[in-house]
Amino acid sequence: MSNDSWLDQIKWNSDGLVAAIAQDHRSGRVLMMAWMNREALSLTVTEQRAIYWSRSRQAIWRKGESSGHTQILHDIALDCDGDALLLQVEQLGDIACHTGRQSCFYRGLQDTQWQAREDVIKDPDTIYGK
Known part of the structure; x- marks a missing residue:
């Protein structure tokens, strides 16, 4: 068995990607x-920090490279279908979302409207220097 056979066990989508939940x-x-x-994924395991693929930039994206909000990898798991990953991370700076919130899942459905349930921790313009 080759050293990267674990990568071969993942069901990559037609674009060669797999969903990764942090x-x-x-x-x-x-x-x-x-x-x-x-x-x-290989870099994530090697560097022990979350590294993603940016579809908009078509490039490797080291989480926190511009914001400083790095994700330190504690564990990684593959789901039963082999088509989704779960990363257990330590979120440095307590902000994961580019909107300046702790989580990207900050909106909830209320009366058929998406409502923000979480305040901004830090203004994104301050984070990204816009």
């Missing part, structure tokens, strides 16, 4: 969902 390793809160390609 969850806070202490609280269990889901922080975000992003995509990984084979290289991003």
Whole structure:
């Protein structure tokens, strides 16, 4: 068995990607969902930090490279179908979302409208220097 056979066991989608859910390793809160390609997943395991594939930039994206909000990898699991990953991470800076919130899942459905349930921790313009 080759050293990268574990990567061959993943059911990559037609774009060569797999969904990756980042969850806070202490609280269990889901922080975000992003995509990984084979290289991003391999780098994540090697560097022990979350590294994703940016579909908009078509490039490797080291979480926190511009914001400083890095995700330190504590554990990684593959679901039963082999088509989704769950990353247990330590979210540095307590902000995972580009909107300046702890989680990307900050909106809830209320009376057929998406309502923000979480305040902004830090203004995104301050984070990204816009």
